[in-house]
Amino acid sequence: MEQQNELSFDTLVIGGGIAGSEAAINLANLNYKVILVEKDLSLGGKMIHLSKVFPTLDCSACITTPKVSETIRHPNITIYTYSEVKNIVKVSEKKFTATLVKKPRYVDEDLCTGCQECEDKCPVVVKDQFQYDLVGRKAVYVPFSIANPRVVNIDIENCILCGLCEKVCPVDAIDFTQEAVDIPLTVKSVIIATGYELFDPTQILRYGFGKFKNVVTAMQMERQLVPTRPYNSVLRPKDGKMPDNIAYILCTGSRDETVGNPICSQICCMYSVKQAQLLLGALPMADVSIYCMDIRAFGKGFCEFYQQAIGMGVEFHKGKVAKITEKENGNLILRYEDIEEGKIKEVEHDLVVLSIGVLPNPDAKLLFNNPVIESDEFNYIKQIDELLCPPETNIEGVYVAGTSSGPMDIPDSILSAGAASACSANYIRN
Amino acid sequence: MEIKKIKTIDIIKEKRTVSAEAKQNHKEYNKIKKLILKSLESEAKTIPQIAGETKLPPDVVTFYLMTLRKYGSIETGEIDDMDEYFSYKLKK
Numbered sequence: 001m002e003q004q005n006e007l008s009f010d011t012l013v014i015g016g017g018i019a020g021s022e023a024a025i026n027l028a029n030l031n032y033k034v035i036l037v038e039k040d041l042s043l044g045g046k047m048i049h050l051s052k053v054f055p056t057l058d059c060s061a062c063i064t065t066p067k068v069s070e071t072i073r074h075p076n077i078t079i080y081t082y083s084e085v086k087n088i089v090k091v092s093e094k095k096f097t098a099t100l101v102k103k104p105r106y107v108d109e110d111l112c113t114g115c116q117e118c119e120d121k122c123p124v125v126v127k128d129q130f131q132y133d134l135v136g137r138k139a140v141y142v143p144f145s146i147a148n149p150r151v152v153n154i155d156i157e158n159c160i161l162c163g164l165c166e167k168v169c170p171v172d173a174i175d176f177t178q179e180a181v182d183i184p185l186t187v188k189s190v191i192i193a194t195g196y197e198l199f200d201p202t203q204i205l206r207y208g209f210g211k212f213k214n215v216v217t218a219m220q221m222e223r224q225l226v227p228t229r230p231y232n233s234v235l236r237p238k239d240g241k242m243p244d245n246i247a248y249i250l251c252t253g254s255r256d257e258t259v260g261n262p263i264c265s266q267i268c269c270m271y272s273v274k275q276a277q278l279l280l281g282a283l284p285m286a287d288v289s290i291y292c293m294d295i296r297a298f299g300k301g302f303c304e305f306y307q308q309a310i311g312m313g314v315e316f317h318k319g320k321v322a323k324i325t326e327k328e329n330g331n332l333i334l335r336y337e338d339i340e341e342g343k344i345k346e347v348e349h350d351l352v353v354l355s356i357g358v359l360p361n362p363d364a365k366l367l368f369n370n371p372v373i374e375s376d377e378f379n380y381i382k383q384i385d386e387l388l389c390p391p392e393t394n395i396e397g398v399y400v401a402g403t404s405s406g407p408m409d410i411p412d413s414i415l416s417a418g419a420a421s422a423c424s425a426n427y428i429r430n
Numbered sequence: 431m432e433i434k435k436i437k438t439i440d441i442i443k444e445k446r447t448v449s450a451e452a453k454q455n456h457k458e459y460n461k462i463k464k465l466i467l468k469s470l471e472s473e474a475k476t477i478p479q480i481a482g483e484t485k486l487p488p489d490v491v492t493f494y495l496m497t498l499r500k501y502g503s504i505e506t507g508e509i510d511d512m513d514e515y516f517s518y519k520l521k522k
Contacts, residue, residue, distance in 0.1 A: 134496070137497075156446075158455065159448070174438065232506040239481070239492065240495075
C-alpha cells in the first residue's frame, strides 16, 4: 500500500450524502477548510437515487444534483470519493489524527472524461447495485447517469482482464497499476454523516423476497419510478408484465422485535404513500393497496398527503401480512388479518412492494480508535444532549449529522447537518 | 521511431488471476445474450415468448434483455392488446 504526505484541514466530514454535503457547504461558506470523504463512487447518498420527495413531490435529483455540484466546486472543500477513514484518534483539543484510505478505481480521475467508450466495449455483465439488481452493468462502468464525479470505475473482482477498456480509451485514463493509498490526516473537528443501511428483507422468510421475483423492495420500485429507470416502464421483474394490482407491505423490518429493529423508521409510511401516488400516475388503470398497522403522518403536510392518496383511490388496509405465497403465473397471495373486520383474509396481487425500514450504519462505530464513539440502545450514534444540542457526541469536537443518529426524513437530515456544522464551527473558533 | 507504450493490463495480469466465478459469469452472459438476440432475429417478441422459445426462466430473460436494452442492442416495441406485455426488437 502506497503512503502519501499528511493532509491538514479544519473539519473532516465523513459521508457525502445530503447531510454530509450540507454540513460541508455550511462550513466551507464560513471559510473553514473541509475534507469530505465518501466511501461510494459518487456523492449524493441515497437521496440521489430517489424519484420524488414527499410530501411536495419535487424531483429528488433536481434537489440533490445542484447540491452535489456546489459541494464539488467549492474552493474550500476537498473531496475524496471511493475512500474510507479509519483510526480516528483525538490527540488533544482541536486535534484529531486519522488515516484516509483511497481505494483504486483503476482509472485516472483527472484524465477520464466519462465518455463510456470503455463501458460499451466491456464484455462482462454483473448485477447493477445502483439499480438495486434489477438490471446489469458492465465491469467497467459509470455508476449511474447523474453520478458526480462522472468517472468510470473498474470492478476488479468481476473484471476478466481482457484489456479492451484500456485499448479503446481515447485519453489513456485506464491504469491497472493503481493501488490503495494511505493518507495521514489531521483535522480540528469531525462530522459523522455516514447515513443509514436498508433492512435486508431476506431475513423475513415468509415474505419470499429473493425467491418470489415479483416481491420487490421499495428502493427497487423507487428506481422503476425515476426517469433513468432500469426498464422501459413499471414492470414485474419476473416476466416483464405491466402490473395492475400492486400491494405495499409497511413496517417490513421496522417496529419488529423479531428482526431486532423495534423502532419506527419514520419514512416508510410517507414514501409508500408517495410511490402509490406516482404509480397511479404511471399506471392509471392500476389498483394500489397498502397493508399497514397504522399510518404515521406526523410531519408538515403529511396528513394532507395521505388524504390525497385516499382521494386518488389508494386503498389502505389495517392489518399485518402474515405470509406471501406465489401462484404459477407469478401472482402473489397475501394472507393477512383485517384488524377492522377481525377476519383472516387472502387476497391476490400481481406485484408486492416491501416498504423496508432503515437500520444504523455499522461503519460509523468502527471509525474511531481512541476514544471510542458511543452508540445508543438502537446502535445509532449516541446524542449526548438530544434536547439542547442534538449534534453532540461523547467526544468533544465530534458531531453527528443526518440519519447517523437515528431515522429521519430529508428535511430533518438537512436541519441536523446545519446544526452539526454550527457546532463544529463553534468548537473550532472557541 | 515510435515507442510502443506499455499497457497496464499486462502488469496487473502478472499479479492477479481472473476468478472462476467471473469466468463462469462471463460465459453465462455470452450464452444468454446469444439466445436472446437469436430469438429476436425473426420478429419482435415479449419476455414470456422469448422465455418459451429459449427455455430460459422469464426472470433471467427480463434481467438480461433489460441489460441489452440499456446498452443499446434492443429497443422496446409495442404493447399487446391486453396492455400487459411489451414486445422487444433488435435495434437496427
